[in-house]
Amino acid sequence: MNVFITKPIPDVGIKLMEDAGYLVAIHNETEPLPQDKLIEKCQQYDALISAGFNKIDAHFLQKCKHLKVVSLFSVGYDSVDIDAATRLKIPVGNTPDVLSRATADVAFLLMLAVSRKAFFNYKKILDGKWDGFEPVANLGQELYGKTLGVFGLGNIGFEMAKKCKAAFDMKIIYHNRKPNGHAEAALDAKYVSFEELLQQSDVLTLHANFTEETKGIFNKDAFSKMKRNAIFINTGRGGLHNEVDLKEALHAGIIWGAGLDVTNPEPMDKNNPLLFMPNVCVLPHIGSATLEARDGMAMLAAKNVIAAFKGERLPTIVNPEVYD
Numbered sequence: 550m551n552v553f554i555t556k557p558i559p560d561v562g563i564k565l566m567e568d569a570g571y572l573v574a575i576h577n578e579t580e581p582l583p584q585d586k587l588i589e590k591c592q593q594y595d596a597l598i599s600a601g602f603n604k605i606d607a608h609f610l611q612k613c614k615h616l617k618v619v620s621l622f623s624v625g626y627d628s629v630d631i632d633a634a635t636r637l638k639i640p641v642g643n644t645p646d647v648l649s650r651a652t653a654d655v656a657f658l659l660m661l662a663v664s665r666k667a668f669f670n671y672k673k674i675l676d677g678k679w680d681g682f683e684p685v686a687n688l689g690q691e692l693y694g695k696t697l698g699v700f701g702l703g704n705i706g707f708e709m710a711k712k713c714k715a716a717f718d719m720k721i722i723y724h725n726r727k728p729n730g731h732a733e734a735a736l737d738a739k740y741v742s743f744e745e746l747l748q749q750s751d752v753l754t755l756h757a758n759f760t761e762e763t764k765g766i767f768n769k770d771a772f773s774k775m776k777r778n779a780i781f782i783n784t785g786r787g788g789l790h791n792e793v794d795l796k797e798a799l800h801a802g803i804i805w806g807a808g809l810d811v812t813n814p815e816p817m818d819k820n821n822p823l824l825f826m827p828n829v830c831v832l833p834h835i836g837s838a839t840l841e842a843r844d845g846m847a848m849l850a851a852k853n854v855i856a857a858f859k860g861e862r863l864p865t866i867v868n869p870e871v872y873d
C-alpha cells in the first residue's frame with residue numbers, strides 16, 4: 550500500500566505510516582502540484598493525505614479509482630465533495646480537537662490586536678512614524694465585561710469563548726446549528742438567533758464550517774446590523790465573509806475593526822487595502838501552526854490512513870455514512 554502527501558507534514562505522522570510498512574511519497578517542492586498533475590499522481594496511490602486544501606471534487610475522485618481513503622491534514626473539509634466521496638465509498642478523515650486550542654489562541658490574539666490597533670502601530674514604528682507618546686491618539690477599546698458572539702460554537706468556538714470568559718469575564722452569546730448544552734452549562738453561554746448575534750456582539754468571532762449555507766453570510770446586510778464598536782474576527786474560512794462588503798463596512802465605520810486569519814483568496818494580495826487599514830489585523834492562516842497542534846494533526850492524518858488500509862473505521866471520519 551502506498552500514500553501520497555501533497556506537502557511535507559511533521560515526521561511523526563510519516564514515521565507512523567512507514568513503521569506500519571507503507572510506502573510514503575511526499576510532494577516536496579515549493580510550487581504545489583497543478584490539479585491535473587495531482588489527479589494523475591493520485592491514480593497511482595492507495596491513499597491521499599491532502600495538506601494544502603486541494604479541491605477534491607467528484608471528477609477527482611472518479612479518476613483516482615485506487616484511492617481507499619482521503620485523509621485531510623485539516624479539520625475543515627470544505628475542500629472535498631463529501632457526497633461524491635460517500636457515493637464512491639471513499640472514507641474521508643479530518644483532524645479535529647488537536648488544533649482547537651491553538652486556533653482559538655489566534656482568534657484571541659487577533660481580538661486583542663484589533664482592540665489595541667497593534668499591527669497598525671507596529672507598522673508606524675517600521676515606517677519611522679512614531680513621534681513619541683500621544684495622549685489622545687492610538688486609542689483602543691477595552692474588552693472587560695463586553696459581549697462575545699460566537700458564530701459556530703463547536704470545538705474551536707468553545708475554546709475561544711472559554712478564554713474570553715476567563716480573561717475578560719465576557720458575556721457569551723452564540724448562534725449554532727443546534728444548541729450547545731456543554732457551553733451553556735460551562736460558560737453560561739446563551740443561544741441567540743443570527744440577527745440577535747449581529748445586533749448584540751461587541752466581538753463577533755467566526756468558527757462555523759464553510760458550506761453553501763454559510764458562504765458569504767457576513768455581507769453588507771449583516772455588517773449593517775452590527776454595533777458600531779464591533780470587532781469582527783474570522784479564523785474559520787475566508788469565504789464566510791464578503792470581502793468587498795467588509796472593506797466598505799470598515800472604511801465607513803459601520804463596524805470598528807476586523808482580525809482575519811483566513812482570506813478569500815489565499816494568499817491575499819500584498820497590495821490588498823485591508824492590509825493598510827488602521828483597524829485591521831491580518832495573519833496568513835496560522836491558526837493551527839504550533840508544533841503541538843501540527844504533530845497532533847500529522848498523527849491523526851496517519852492514523853486515518855492506517856485504519857483505512859486495515860479495513861477499519863477511521864478514528865476521525867467525516868462521512869460515517871460510507872460504512873452504511
Ligand SMILES: NC(=O)c1ccc[n+]([C@@H]2O[C@H](COP(=O)([O-])OP(=O)(O)OC[C@H]3O[C@@H](n4cnc5c(N)ncnc54)[C@H](O)[C@@H]3O)[C@@H](O)[C@H]2O)c1
Nearest residue numbers: 625652701702703704705725726756757758784785836837
Ligand atoms: N484558521 C485556521 O487555521 C483554522 C484551523 C482550524 C479550523 N479552522 C476552521 O474552523 C472551522 C471550525 O472548526 P471546529 O473544529 O470548531 O469544527 P466543529 O465542527 O467542532 O464546529 C463547527 C461548528 O459550526 C457550526 N455550524 C455549522 N454550520 C452552521 C451554520 N449554518 N450556522 C451556525 N453554526 C453552524 C456547527 O454546528 C459546529 O458547532 C473549520 O471547519 C475550519 O474551517 C480554521
Ligand SMILES: O=C(O)[C@H](O)CO
Nearest residue numbers: 622623624625648837
Ligand atoms: O481546517 C483547518 O484545520 C485549518 O484551516 C488548518 O489547520
